Amino acid sequence: MARQLRVEFENALYHITSRGNQRDKIFYDVSDRERFLEILTRTKERYGFLLHAYVLMDNHYHLLMETPRANLSQIMQNINTSYTVYVNRKYQRSGHLLQGRFKGIIVDKDRYLVALSRYIHLNPVRVKLVKRPNEYPWTSYRAFIDQRAESSLVDTGETLSYFSKHRDRAVRGYREFVEGDGGGEENPLAKIEAGILLGEGAFKAKVLRRIERTKVDEEISQAKRLQKRVSIDAVIKACQLFYGKNRKGLVERG
Numbered sequence: 001m002a003r004q005l006r007v008e009f010e011n012a013l014y015h016i017t018s019r020g021n022q023r024d025k026i027f028y029d030v031s032d033r034e035r036f037l038e039i040l041t042r043t044k045e046r047y048g049f050l051l052h053a054y055v056l057m058d059n060h061y062h063l064l065m066e067t068p069r070a071n072l073s074q075i076m077q078n079i080n081t082s083y084t085v086y087v088n089r090k091y092q093r094s095g096h097l098l099q100g101r102f103k104g105i106i107v108d109k110d111r112y113l114v115a116l117s118r119y120i121h122l123n124p125v126r127v128k129l130v131k132r133p134n135e136y137p138w139t140s141y142r143a144f145i146d147q148r149a150e151s152s153l154v155d156t157g158e159t160l161s162y163f164s165k166h167r168d169r170a171v172r173g174y175r176e177f178v179e180g181d182g183g184g185e186e187n188p189l190a191k192i193e194a195g196i197l198l199g200e201g202a203f204k205a206k207v208l209r210r211i212e213r214t215k216v217d218e219e220i221s222q223a224k225r226l227q228k229r230v231s232i233d234a235v236i237k238a239c240q241l242f243y244g245k246n247r248k249g250l251v252e253r254g
Contacts, residue, residue, distance in 0.1 A: 005196050006104065007210055010070045013052075013109040015116055015189070015198065018080060018102040019060040026097055027058055032087065033138050036061070039082045041153050047075045050155045053117045055124065056138040062120045066109070066155075076102045105192055106207060108199030114162050115188040117144075118178045133178060145175050 020026040027033050033056050040063075044051060050066040067075065084097040107116065121144075124136035133141045142149035144156050163173030192198050197207055 005211070006073060007106050007196065007207055008067070008070045008072050009210060011066065011068055012070065012072070013064070013066045013107045013113065014072060015105040015107055016063040016065055016076065016102055017060060018076075019099045021096045021099045023059050023099070025059050026061075026083075026087070027056060028087075028091070032090075035086055036083055037153065039079055039086070043075060043078045043082070044153065047071055047078070049075055051140070051153060052113060052155055052159055053120045054140045054154070055120050055136075057123065057127075062123065064107075064113075064116050064120060072104060076104070103195075105189070105196060105198050108203040111200070111203070112188050112198055114159055114177070115186065117159050119186075119188055121178055141178070145171055 018026075027036065036056060040051070040054070043049075048069055049071075050068070051063065052066060053062075053064040055062045065072070065075070080098055080102060087097050088094055107113075121133045121139050121141040124130050124139065125133055130136045133139065134145060140154040140156075143151055143154040144160065150156070160167065160170035160174055162170075163177070164170040188198065193204075197204065199207070
């Protein structure tokens with residue numbers, strides 16, 4: 001099986017998912033979820049990432065994570081290895097708990113931070129575990145809407161700032177955005193390209209340039225798929241926006 005391409009750079013935002021092997025459960029009771037959150041907190045303190053949203057389902061989890069230090073692989077290895085060791089010891093089992101490596105989608109934060117936050121928090125509603133997102137205890141949603149549930153694990157400030165500079169107004173706006181009827185079913189992940197990228201224009205051009213500078217293993221196909229889907233003209237137009245230059249200035253050598 002081809003490995004997923006990892007594009008890592010400082011302050012990158014990722015939508016992370018990891019599933020149980022053969023889609024089996026990875027959380028069996030409340031204490032398992034509590035331990036996973038403890039591991040997440042400890043790993044955050046060690047590696048310095050930002051966690052913008054999370055949800056723990058029975059057989060998988062979602063994280064919306066930003067990496068100021070460009071250390072995604074280290075972070076995820078620590079989280080998944082620590083949790084697998086815990087589960088195997090507790091339930092006297094052996095072997096893989098999770099299905100392969102984690103899936104990490106690199107995301108244009110300016111365009112998709114808020115939409116992905118809503119998507120993650122509505123996951124339990126979408127599969128009919130609860131009717132309202134605040135009824136499900138294993139997400140970061142309550143940290144956004146209830147000051148009593150605030151925690152150092154979840155970084156709510158940037159997401160809420162999209163709605164207002166004043167926290168009370170921001171909370172009301174965010175809650176209406178998540179729970180209201182206007183767009184609650186939108187799936188931003190439907191726009192993922194080549195299984196690794198959620199973004200357009202200048203952001204896509206930026207990621208492509210980083211891929212081109214990276215020595216990519218031949219078995220990794222995502223880079224080739226992504227590059228094939230973007231025409232030269234599209235890349236030039238995106239670079240024009242990014243660098244503020246005209247086409248002639250970009251394509252002609254000095």
